[in-house]
Amino acid sequence: MNADLLDRVNRAWYAEPGSVAGMAAQCGFTDEGERAAYRLLAHEMHQRPILDLGVGPGRTVDLLQSLSTDYVGIDYLPAMVEAARANHPQADIRLGDARDLGDFASESKALVVFSYHGIDSVSHEDRLRVLAEAWRVLVPGGTFWFSTLNASGPAARYRPWLPLVPPADDRPGAWLRHTLQWAGALARVPTHTTRYWHGRALLEAGTGWAVAPFFAGGWRLVTHYTTLPELQREVADSGFAANPAVFEDAHGHRVGVTDDLRPVFGFNVLARKPRPRMAPD
């Protein structure tokens, strides 16, 4: 797999003015899994140092600064950094890449965050770099909180020739709106299918993970998907404690490998860097 090409494809979509503006319009939690993870961390992270990776136009800035004013956000795209600074002039926002956190000292952060499937934008090899860098900058006992797409979930099963149109509601004129939505969705099938096959050229897969096209942005993104067992393995192999807390998106329930994970779109993960064991006397 060509990691540089994957990077170019995903950066190109994120950098589009429409993507920046679309993300800038979002506020609050993305889903119940994110809310549950935030609640669990809130008390513990009070006024402790936080590093927010892939901050985008800044949806997470207020959420995280309400935990701690010791906050730095980074993004690898100048357009995102500019938007985040404009939206949050009081926050420390910098240009930086999650795969190389050389500007941050080892053991300097209590919480590292990579929200909204941001970590899924990079190749499998680079994902392991992000995990290693997050581990390095965290203090012992610190937490890497990230969200990631479920390889057994709906996003991995979507296809552009099966368009997603919400069911008609019962408001006046609903059937006309529904028909127009279907017409628009069907008209986009050829373009989306062409993009999907271009994205498939970057396909890479291993045991429990894959890099494959993603429906958001009209099938212009190519992202990483992981099963829960593989997620647990990669987190533990990167030095984090085994059995991280993992929350599903719809209800914010904590999930494990024996649950039915087919309806779960993505996971919010709290991976904890272990504290060194005390030497016996």
Ligand SMILES: C[S@@+](CC[C@H](N)C(=O)[O-])C[C@H]1O[C@@H](n2cnc3c(N)ncnc32)[C@H](O)[C@@H]1O
């Ligand atoms: C889906 S957006 C999420 C934005 C924001 N964190 C949120 O939750 O609303 C993902 C962001 O991650 C950034 N990103 C992706 N890969 C990155 C990397 N390797 N280093 C830094 N930022 C990255 C993208 O530019 C984009 O702004």
